[in-house]
Amino acid sequence: xxxxxxxxxxxxxxxxxxxxxxxxxxDFQATTMFxxxxxxxxxxxxxxxxxxxxxxxxxQGVEKDKFLINHASLTLSTLTVTSxxxxxxxxxxxxxxxxxxxxxxTFGSGTRLTVV
Amino acid sequence: xxxxxxLGSHVSVSEGALVLLxxxxxxSVPPYLFWYVQYPNQGLQLLLKYTSAATLVKxxxxxxxxxxxxxxxxxxxKPSAHMSDAAEYFxxxxxxxxxxxxxxxxxxxxTIIP
Numbered sequence: 001x002x003x004x005x006x007x008x009x010x011x012x013x014x015x016x017x018x019x020x021x022x023x024x025x026x027d028f029q030a031t032t033m034f035x036x037x038x039x040x041x042x043x044x045x046x047x048x049x050x051x052x053x054x055x056x057x058x059x060q061g062v063e064k065d066k067f068l069i070n071h072a073s074l075t076l077s078t079l080t081v082t083s084x085x086x087x088x089x090x091x092x093x094x095x096x097x098x099x100x101x102x103x104x105x106t107f108g109s110g111t112r113l114t115v116v
Numbered sequence: 117x118x119x120x121x122x123l124g125s126h127v128s129v130s131e132g133a134l135v136l137l138x139x140x141x142x143x144s145v146p147p148y149l150f151w152y153v154q155y156p157n158q159g160l161q162l163l164l165k166y167t168s169a170a171t172l173v174k175x176x177x178x179x180x181x182x183x184x185x186x187x188x189x190x191x192x193x194k195p196s197a198h199m200s201d202a203a204e205y206f207x208x209x210x211x212x213x214x215x216x217x218x219x220x221x222x223x224x225x226x227t228i229i230p
Contacts, residue, residue: 006159034218043222044206044218044220046217046218093159093160095160095218104162105150105162105216107161108159109158110157110158110159
């Protein structure tokens with residue numbers, strides 16, 4: 001089945017630095033990638049939707065200059081957390097829409113970001 | 117607008133007992149409905165989905181869910197709980213092809229009592 005590889009699985013960074021998270025679709029072309037954020041013991045909140053070759057669409061309240069999304073190819077989307085702060089510490093998950101016309105999605109395994 | 121309500125943030129059942137996780141949805145159009153399972157520090161795995169075909173949907177690991185339009189519900193069940201079922205379960209809704217954003221419920225943590 002469709003697989004999305006997400007890296008890194010865990011990252012610790014210092015305040016003020018930037019962190020890049022990658023999601024690759026391994027055996028299919030992901031024209032649309034969704035990026036979620038999940039706080040401990042809470043649900044997933046959609047941050048943005050990216051389409052290959054175009055600018056991402058951000059949800060209300062998400063700072064697009066802080067969370068940079070690039071979807072330059074059909075198999076790779078990246079999320080860069082710029083000038084990270086401790087409040088950015090969270091679990092970030094990507095999800096790609098598969099070619100299944102019945103609304104199938106495949107999720108990455110998530111990235112635990114800790115900003116110290 | 118679409119939304120999902122999961123009643124019960126924590127559910128505990130004995131091993132071998134029936135599992136019932138509740139999900140009610142709100143959608144302005146016929147919805148697509150999903151149940152996902154999440155193990156600690158991992159992504160989400162699809163258990164099953166409803167996309168306007170049969171109202172009783174069978175998924176992986178013995179789970180199934182029934183779409184009831186009159187009740188706007190999509191409850192998840194499993195006849196006999198196994199220890200490996202302990203995890204976080206999320207119900208999600210989308211408005212289908214053309215509006216594919218998933219809206220998630222707040223999740224239900226399932227604990228299995230030996």
